[in-house]
Amino acid sequence: MKKMLLAAGLLILLGMMLSCSNEAPVDAVDPIEQAWTDFRAEYGELESTEEKLPLIQAFMREHPDTEYAGMLAGAIAYYQGDEMEDPEGAYLLLAETLTKNTDPESRYQIGMAMFPLAMETGATMDLGAVAEELAATRELKFGEMIDVADTALAHDQWEVGATYAEAAMGKATAEAFLADYPDDDYTAEEAADKADRRKAMSLADLGWAQWNLGQTDEAMATFEEAAPLRTVDYVGAADTPLDYYRGRAMLASGDAAAAMELLTAGAIMGSDDDSMAALREAYAEKNGGNDGFDEWMWSQRETLAKAVDGFSLADYESNPQDFSALSDGKVTLLAFWFPT
Amino acid sequence: MELPRLQPLYETYKDQGFNVVVVDGKRQTDLATKFIEKHGLTYTALENGEDDAEVVKNVFGVQSFPTSFLIDREGRVMYSHLGFEAGDEEHLAEEIESLL
Numbered sequence: 075m076k077k078m079l080l081a082a083g084l085l086i087l088l089g090m091m092l093s094c095s096n097e098a099p100v101d102a103v104d105p106i107e108q109a110w111t112d113f114r115a116e117y118g119e120l121e122s123t124e125e126k127l128p129l130i131q132a133f134m135r136e137h138p139d140t141e142y143a144g145m146l147a148g149a150i151a152y153y154q155g156d157e158m159e160d161p162e163g164a165y166l167l168l169a170e171t172l173t174k175n176t177d178p179e180s181r182y183q184i185g186m187a188m189f190p191l192a193m194e195t196g197a198t199m200d201l202g203a204v205a206e207e208l209a210a211t212r213e214l215k216f217g218e219m220i221d222v223a224d225t226a227l228a229h230d231q232w233e234v235g236a237t238y239a240e241a242a243m244g245k246a247t248a249e250a251f252l253a254d255y256p257d258d259d260y261t262a263e264e265a266a267d268k269a270d271r272r273k274a275m276s277l278a279d280l281g282w283a284q285w286n287l288g289q290t291d292e293a294m295a296t297f298e299e300a301a302p303l304r305t306v307d308y309v310g311a312a313d314t315p316l317d318y319y320r321g322r323a324m325l326a327s328g329d330a331a332a333a334m335e336l337l338t339a340g341a342i343m344g345s346d347d348d349s350m351a352a353l354r355e356a357y358a359e360k361n362g363g364n365d366g367f368d369e370w371m372w373s374q375r376e377t378l379a380k381a382v383d384g385f386s387l388a389d390y391e392s393n394p395q396d397f398s399a400l401s402d403g404k405v406t407l408l409a410f411w412f413p414t
Numbered sequence: 415m416e417l418p419r420l421q422p423l424y425e426t427y428k429d430q431g432f433n434v435v436v437v438d439g440k441r442q443t444d445l446a447t448k449f450i451e452k453h454g455l456t457y458t459a460l461e462n463g464e465d466d467a468e469v470v471k472n473v474f475g476v477q478s479f480p481t482s483f484l485i486d487r488e489g490r491v492m493y494s495h496l497g498f499e500a501g502d503e504e505h506l507a508e509e510i511e512s513l514l
């Protein structure tokens with residue numbers, strides 16, 4: 075779950091960098107904007123983490139008091155902290171940047187990237203204070219509230235998690251969703267669906283925080299409230315952490331069978347290591363050990379697997395390509411991406 | 415997206431009946447073609463459709479990139495993967511080998 079949060083942060087970074095690249099050409103006389111333009115151009119030519127990281131580090135050190143330092147904080151956490159396995163170095167660089175950065179939005183981004191590194195390296199850091207500092211300048215958005223809650227829960231900060239999950243619930247309405255996206259053309263039905271998804275995410279986090287705060291009855295009631303809002307992704311796994319949190323709670327309360335039912339789709343059809351670890355634990359609890367787990371897992375995968383939908387799209391020479399023909403009789407990796 | 419990391423997997427397993435199909439979810443034709451050419455990617459690359467022909471969100475419900483699905487010889491989705499980090503190649507290789 076922690077790695078997924080980190081990867082999600084990098085995806086957001088790449089998206090932000092991409093959106094910047096689509097803006098009008100910047101004023102070449104502004105040295106910071108020129109430096110950012112040069113950075114993006116050079117970054118786009120690099121392939122490996124070993125090449126990218128020094129470039130990012132240099133930009134952070136040379137331009138710590140810019141909005142771009144905030145945008146790059148997640149990349150430092152990902153590339154230096156995770157991929158290069160240097161969380162202490164990444165933490166120190168971000169901490170140094172934070173002392174020089176005065177932009178509230180950037181300080182929040184740096185703080186959010188720093189917190190997991192602080193926990194990993196044993197440094198003391200108050201996640202709630204990171205959010206409160208930004209909240210003192212403007213109202214937090216739903217995404218920020220749920221990010222704080224998710225990050226808190228991933229690091230056993232149950233009180234902070236509960237506080238921000240409850241705050242996120244206040245934004246789990248169609249009206250609040252539409253207010254966050256005033257320029258988009260959502261129908262009332264789409265806005266209601268988005269609000270339900272927000273509510274499901276908030277309740278999942280709140281229930282898990284309550285469970286770990288020892289409020290087990292409240293937690294079960296919260297999970298029950300979230301259950302009707304549960305939605306699944308293409309492979310049938312819950313697209314919020316609800317099943318994972320609820321499964322962990324069931325396992326902790328001794329109901330291994332219920333835990334397995336909740337954890338199976340996310341663990342077997344997805345790539346969440348935490349769900350898989352919890353499923354193994356539940357299996358061992360129910361069966362008195364891990365014997366036969368792999369065989370059981372494969373039987374479940376056979377049961378859960380769905381036939382892929384057919385589609386036809388053009389290649390880059392405008393030739394229509396039918397996916398069923400491309401994949402016929404083959405093991406096929408179908409990957410959705412976008413260039414950055 | 416570390417799309418080039420898929421090329422060695424494709425090279426390793428293509429003769430055993432493995433294929434890679436990638437779809438640019440945001441229809442950035444120029445960027446995509448330059449990227450593919452620069453990195454020498456030889457597997458099938460497609461561009462998402464528009465309106466009724468849009469498949470990434472409408473058919474597969476994909477909201478985050480990169481997202482991957484591993485499909486067996488019978489056309490069943492056996493595994494999904496969000497993101498693509500260093501080290502994921504090994505896990506994907508295990509999954510591919512288990513299906514070949």
